[in-house]
Amino acid sequence: MIGYLRPDGRKGIRNTIVVVYLVECARHVAHEIAEAFRGGPVHVIGFPGCYPNPYAARMLERLCTHPNVGAALLVSLGCEGFDRHGLKDAVRESGRPVAVIGIQANGGTRRSIQDGTAWVQQTLAGLEHTPRVAMTPGDLIVGTICGGSDATSGLTANPAMGIAFDKLVAAGGRAIFEETGELIGLNHFMAARAATPALAQEIIACMDKTEAYYRTLGHGSFAAGNADGGLTTIEEKSLGAYAKSGQSPISGLLKPGDEPPQAGLYLLDVIPDGEVRFGFPNINDNAEIAELIACGSHMILFATGRGSVVGSAIAPVIKVCANPQTYRRMADDMDVDAGRVLEGRGTLEDVGSEIFALMQQVAGGALTKSEALLHREFILTYKSFTPIGPACLPSAA
Amino acid sequence: MTARVLPLLRLAASDKIAVAARDLLAGETVVVEGIELVLRHNVPLGYKLALLPIAAGEKVEKYRVPIGSATADIAPGDIVHTHNLQSDYLPTYTLEAGRKFGETGA
Numbered sequence: 001m002i003g004y005l006r007p008d009g010r011k012g013i014r015n016t017i018v019v020v021y022l023v024e025c026a027r028h029v030a031h032e033i034a035e036a037f038r039g040g041p042v043h044v045i046g047f048p049g050c051y052p053n054p055y056a057a058r059m060l061e062r063l064c065t066h067p068n069v070g071a072a073l074l075v076s077l078g079c080e081g082f083d084r085h086g087l088k089d090a091v092r093e094s095g096r097p098v099a100v101i102g103i104q105a106n107g108g109t110r111r112s113i114q115d116g117t118a119w120v121q122q123t124l125a126g127l128e129h130t131p132r133v134a135m136t137p138g139d140l141i142v143g144t145i146c147g148g149s150d151a152t153s154g155l156t157a158n159p160a161m162g163i164a165f166d167k168l169v170a171a172g173g174r175a176i177f178e179e180t181g182e183l184i185g186l187n188h189f190m191a192a193r194a195a196t197p198a199l200a201q202e203i204i205a206c207m208d209k210t211e212a213y214y215r216t217l218g219h220g221s222f223a224a225g226n227a228d229g230g231l232t233t234i235e236e237k238s239l240g241a242y243a244k245s246g247q248s249p250i251s252g253l254l255k256p257g258d259e260p261p262q263a264g265l266y267l268l269d270v271i272p273d274g275e276v277r278f279g280f281p282n283i284n285d286n287a288e289i290a291e292l293i294a295c296g297s298h299m300i301l302f303a304t305g306r307g308s309v310v311g312s313a314i315a316p317v318i319k320v321c322a323n324p325q326t327y328r329r330m331a332d333d334m335d336v337d338a339g340r341v342l343e344g345r346g347t348l349e350d351v352g353s354e355i356f357a358l359m360q361q362v363a364g365g366a367l368t369k370s371e372a373l374l375h376r377e378f379i380l381t382y383k384s385f386t387p388i389g390p391a392c393l394p395s396a397a
Numbered sequence: 398m399t400a401r402v403l404p405l406l407r408l409a410a411s412d413k414i415a416v417a418a419r420d421l422l423a424g425e426t427v428v429v430e431g432i433e434l435v436l437r438h439n440v441p442l443g444y445k446l447a448l449l450p451i452a453a454g455e456k457v458e459k460y461r462v463p464i465g466s467a468t469a470d471i472a473p474g475d476i477v478h479t480h481n482l483q484s485d486y487l488p489t490y491t492l493e494a495g496r497k498f499g500e501t502g503a
Contacts, residue, residue: 151443230443
């Protein structure tokens with residue numbers, strides 16, 4: 001595995017330029033700039049809201065300075081509330097090339113697309129000289145999610161990903177699982193795995209917050225397709241989702257944008273703090289993927305039973321298909337056939353080893369199915385968080 | 398490689414339900430850990446089937462973890478799903494429930 005060395009010493013597995021719209025009104029220009037490099041390492045991310053939000057500002061700062069990112073072009077309309085100067089300064093201080101295109105000041109759409117495209121062209125040439133560096137599994141941060149779940153997700157893909165996670169942690173890597181809204185019912189099982197009693201208390205408090213939040217919203221993190229796929233209740237869905245955490249002790253509790261400080265398994269709290277303000281915590285899977293990436297995840301392991309097709313900007317997504325019927329129907333979108341366990345064509349251990357090997361190939365540059373199909377979904381919405389307390393990261397205290 | 402492919406998976410010995418490991422057809426006879434059942438319904442992959450009687454109000458366990466409470470008496474061979482099992486935490490959303498919600502104008 002050979003990665004890209006960043007000025008802060010972090011190592012990336014991709015060398016991408018992000019084109020960042022700072023309000024919906026700038027999104028078209030951002031997409032037109034990236035379209036000139038279709039298929040190339042130029043990804044669009046951004047925030048649609050006009051009104052400022054500290055969570056969104058932190059997310060975009062963490063994403064623009066992610067180890068997989070080599071440079072950032074910020075596209076501003078000019079009158080939005082997002083602090084473009086603060087973001088530009090943060091990217092520059094990270095040692096990355098950065099520029100701001102202000103559409104109003106720059107004379108409108110056409111000239112902004114021209115100027116942005118020229119900047120990306122020039123910057124791409126410069127990125128060819130990014131220093132390369134050897135990487136081991138111990139350098140990796142990997143996030144995991146399940147989406148389009150059915151009753152097979154918890155039988156095959158999630159436990160196999162848990163085995164791969166155990167291998168990653170044993171190799172000195174950092175693993176992040178999340179979807180606290182889909183861990184309801186497992187509260188005390190997770191607390192029992194916490195590295196310290198104080199962390200166990202934090203996990204219980206986090207899960208109480210989660211349940212109260214969804215109760216206010218009226219229903220849990222459960223899509224109609226989950227029931228069609230045989231899942232009956234949120235706690236049954238949770239049970240499957242939980243399997244992807246593997247067997248390692250839980251070393252810490254993160255919030256979006258917090259990077260795990262050292263080797264181990266971490267839980268990411270995705271539920272906003274305080275009163276219910278901005279609607280559903282994560283309106284779809286990509287909102288959670290973006291948060292895992294903002295925590296430094298180099299890549300994402302994604303278990304699906306019904307058959308999700310999404311990828312992501314910035315970090316490759318490895319699709320682990322839980323359902324053998326879905327795999328046969330959608331093999332072009334799936335990287336791993338975990339459902340074969342149900343048909344006696346392998347064991348969970350076989351699939352876990354295959355996933356761990358694939359993670360290293362992807363880190364070395366191999367494209368995932370969703371990457372090759374140019375899936376680069378991204379979404380960021382309003383949220384609010386208070387910072388984590390000292391008990392959440394015992395090893396860093 | 399495992400050669401043995403079970404039609405139904407009982408994930409823990411104390412579970413009263415099992416999970417279909419493939420699409421099962423009405424009329425099939427299946428044997429799970431000594432319990433023989435003649436299927437009265439088609440059971441799609443991943444769906445749950447009662448192996449033992451479950452009383453209304455009883456917590457239903459999968460892999461030894463409670464996944465909700467029975468809303469009706471459940472007999473061996475019954476499918477266990479949204480019609481007879483509900484969450485102890487949050488209601489389950491289905492498209493059918495969503496349509497009813499829309500009809501009330503709420």
